[in-house]
Amino acid sequence: MTSTGVVDAARPCVMVDLFGRRISYLRLSVTDRCDLRCVYCMAEDMTFLPRNEILSIEELDRLASAFIALGVTKLRLTGGEPLVRKGVMDLFASLSRHLGGGLRELTLTTNGTQLARHADALARLGVRRVNVSLDTLDAARFRMLTRRGVLGAVMDGIRAASEAGLKVKLNAVALAGTTEREVFDLIHFAHTRGMDITFIETMPLGDVGVDRIDQYLPLDELRQLIGTRLTLIETGERTGGPARYARVVETGRRIGFITPMSHSFCESCNRVRVSATGVLHTCLGQEDAADLRAPLRAEGGEEALRAAIAEAVRAKPRGHDFVIARNGTPALARHMSALGG
Numbered sequence: 001m002t003s004t005g006v007v008d009a010a011r012p013c014v015m016v017d018l019f020g021r022r023i024s025y026l027r028l029s030v031t032d033r034c035d036l037r038c039v040y041c042m043a044e045d046m047t048f049l050p051r052n053e054i055l056s057i058e059e060l061d062r063l064a065s066a067f068i069a070l071g072v073t074k075l076r077l078t079g080g081e082p083l084v085r086k087g088v089m090d091l092f093a094s095l096s097r098h099l100g101g102g103l104r105e106l107t108l109t110t111n112g113t114q115l116a117r118h119a120d121a122l123a124r125l126g127v128r129r130v131n132v133s134l135d136t137l138d139a140a141r142f143r144m145l146t147r148r149g150v151l152g153a154v155m156d157g158i159r160a161a162s163e164a165g166l167k168v169k170l171n172a173v174a175l176a177g178t179t180e181r182e183v184f185d186l187i188h189f190a191h192t193r194g195m196d197i198t199f200i201e202t203m204p205l206g207d208v209g210v211d212r213i214d215q216y217l218p219l220d221e222l223r224q225l226i227g228t229r230l231t232l233i234e235t236g237e238r239t240g241g242p243a244r245y246a247r248v249v250e251t252g253r254r255i256g257f258i259t260p261m262s263h264s265f266c267e268s269c270n271r272v273r274v275s276a277t278g279v280l281h282t283c284l285g286q287e288d289a290a291d292l293r294a295p296l297r298a299e300g301g302e303e304a305l306r307a308a309i310a311e312a313v314r315a316k317p318r319g320h321d322f323v324i325a326r327n328g329t330p331a332l333a334r335h336m337s338a339l340g341g
């Protein structure tokens with residue numbers, strides 16, 4: 001790293017795990033809080049972490065910069081809802097110094113409710129793509145699924161992002177009884193606006209107050225349904241994440257499928273996640289955790305911080321083993337909002 005904290009692009013990636021997987025993608029949660037309470041993600045009466053346990057904007061910057069110095073080339077800010085975190089735009093502004101250095105992509109996953117007022121600034125700061133989560137186009141169903149959200153705000157956000165020149169990708173969690181009814185409308189909505197759309201199988205993370213098996217819709221089933229009206233061609237393309245893509249002949253655009261439940265993708269996993277409290281999780285589906293907040297806060301801790309990251313990455317678990325069973329307890333007590341997907 002140079003004295004300005006900008007990372008040298010020529011620096012080799014030291015983050016290779018015991019299975020030979022090269023870790024180049026960090027998803028950093030900047031808050032566990034959110035303005036929505038999606039039924040598959042959170043309980044209605046979520047208890048959030050005390051604010052003093054959450055890393056400051058300056059600490060988040062130092063942490064992300066350490067990962068970039070070690071070889072991370074793609075950084076996604078997530079949450080909770082990243083755009084409700086106070087100071088998050090200062091963090092984007094500061095992290096953007098690495099673009100053109102070691103960092104190739106700075107991006108975010110958002111529920112879109114605050115996107116309308118931030119889209120221009122994000123584009124100015126070098127963000128090129130944004131993932132927006134959208135499970136339904138029906139305002140009443142949106143309110144029910146998010147337990148409080150206003151669909152119009154998300155629509156405004158998507159429009160503002162496109163107008164600002166951001167490439168938008170939609171993410172929809174596949175939910176039994178809901179997604180089957182809307183899948184063609186969602187694809188039409190995305191593809192006629194030049195956006196790809198990815199469907200995600202719901203994962204059993206955290207108690208959300210409903211039985212997961214009633215929510216779970218295997219993507220093989222959804223894919224079969226899509227195939228009754230549209231022609232899908234496997235592309236083999238990857239965008240650095242876990243999605244596998246098929247192209248729709250009739251629209252020319254892509255549909256992604258993320259299938260952690262029915263088909264594991266762990267063998268090619270290049271990702272690690274850090275919670276807003278500075279805990280590194282090298283697998284979304286395992287309990288493994290390494291505290292980075294202590295080395296981050298220790299005097300002159302940059303070396304210790306990098307050593308702690310490298311050691312935890314080396315021991316990244318081979319993969320997850322999610323199972324959804326009726327009345328089953330969650331695979332992990334941790335909610336998705338703690339790590340941001």
Ligand code: SAM
Nearest residue numbers: 041079080081109110111133202203336340341
């Ligand atoms: N609040 C932002 C959003 O909703 O886009 C970012 C955080 S959210 C936890 C990231 C992604 O995880 C969203 O696309 C959301 O739909 C997805 N997600 C949340 N809970 C999930 C679960 N139990 N299984 C699968 N995906 C989930």
Ligand code: SF4
Nearest residue numbers: 034036038041080111
């Ligand atoms: Fe909030 Fe995103 Fe979780 Fe929905 S999925 S409750 S928007 S963190």
